[in-house]
Amino acid sequence: MPDPGTPADGGDTTGSRRNSSSSLRRALAILLFLAEDHGHPPGTTLAELSTGLQLSKSTVLRLIAPLRDVRLVDQDPESGRYHLGPQNALLGQLYLERLDIRRAVAPFLHELAGRIGETVHLLTFDPPEIVYIDKVESPKPVRMHSRIGSRQPAYCTATGKVFLAHSTDEVFAKVVAEGMPARTSNTITGPERLRAELEAVRRHGYAIDDVENEEGIRCVAAPIFDHRGAVTTAISVSGPASRVTLDRVAEIGGLLVTTTKSISEHLGGAPAPGGAARPGKSVGGAP
Structure with a gap:
């Protein structure tokens, strides 16, 4: 034959x-x-x-x-x-030298913003802060005031928790050493409670800023894995807590994880074998 x-x-x-x-x-x-x-x-x-x-x-x-x-x-x-x-x-x-991450990810951001109806951000990590590198505005009247290029602390933001959940002990220590002052009444201000939160992030695949960084704003974020299995970018969905309610968090988190998985695959990335680096030892479940 x-x-x-x-x-x-x-x-x-x-x-x-x-x-x-x-x-x-x-x-x-x-x-x-x-x-x-x-x-x-x-x-x-x-x-x-x-x-x-x-x-x-x-x-x-x-x-x-x-x-x-x-x-x-x-x-x-x-x-x-x-x-x-x-x-x-x-x-x-x-391929990596010519990859324009903003251009490659933009269609996913627009689709996600259209489905959820809230502001979607693409961010990167510059410890101890996160940096906004792209944004799709919510179609609704009340919007986020974030700007591309602006920064926020990692310890009290959903995206920061995503990066920290997949970072090393050294990065975690650097963020904690910069201080963890309360920005709202919900801000996590102790490293041990933050460790427990990061364990929950790894378990669920997404992170939550439950009005911890800015009054009245709730945020959900999920990681994008690169070709090494590392997390160097992430996507968040943010909006007024009256719209991004706790009842919607699981739904938004699920859509985020599905989207970031598709982006990771699109870019040739995948989670690192055996799981990501975990800072320290978990001291309990999610708060």
């Missing part, structure tokens, strides 16, 4: 294109397989590729040859195992 990845004989150009497309998909499957952790020692054998992709060894060898030619795949001369080649690093670096 002829290999379905081999171009068809004769003048059927449609069949040739279809077979070429099939070969391309299989070649890409090889790259993706080599990129995953299958519990193999460094590199993957021909037999493991054949079994894992359900392709004959001859087909794998045919498909992998051009990948080796352009250094997308390398083969260890001693063990014969295959692994990703250095050209992947170049392509990845070029």
Whole structure:
């Protein structure tokens, strides 16, 4: 039986294109397989590729040859195992250098703002503060007064809690060392209670600023994971507490998590294997 990845004989150009497309998909499957952790020692054998992709060894060898030619795949001369080649690093670096995060995320922000009806922010982390880098206004009359480029403390904001929940002990200590003064009657002002809050953030996938940073304003936020599994940006939904009620928090949080998961996948990101870094030890549940 002829290999379905081999171009068809004769003048059927449609069949040739279809077979070429099939070969391309299989070649890409090889790259993706080599990129995953299958519990193999460094590199993957021909037999493991054949079994894992359900392709004959001859087909794998045919498909992998051009990948080796352009250094997308390398083969260890001693063990014969295959692994990703250095050209992947170049392509990845070029992608990251040319990535405009605001432009890439903008459609998601507008869709989320339209569904929830409140202001949506895109933020980054510059410990001990969060920084607003994009904003989609609520269509409703009462709006947020935040400005792109402005900053807020991390310890008392939903987005700050998201970043801290996925940060190291050193970052957590830096934020606490800057002080945790009360900004409203609801502000968390002690590091141990903040640790417990961060444990809840990791558990639920989103964070809440329950009128802790600004009187009358409630906020919900969720993380965007980059290609390393780190959280360098996040999205928040903010609005008057009379509209962003506690009864709506779970609904908004769920929509946020769904949206940020889609953004992470769109950008080639994913949560770090085994969970994110956790500052300190949890001392209890959410307050």
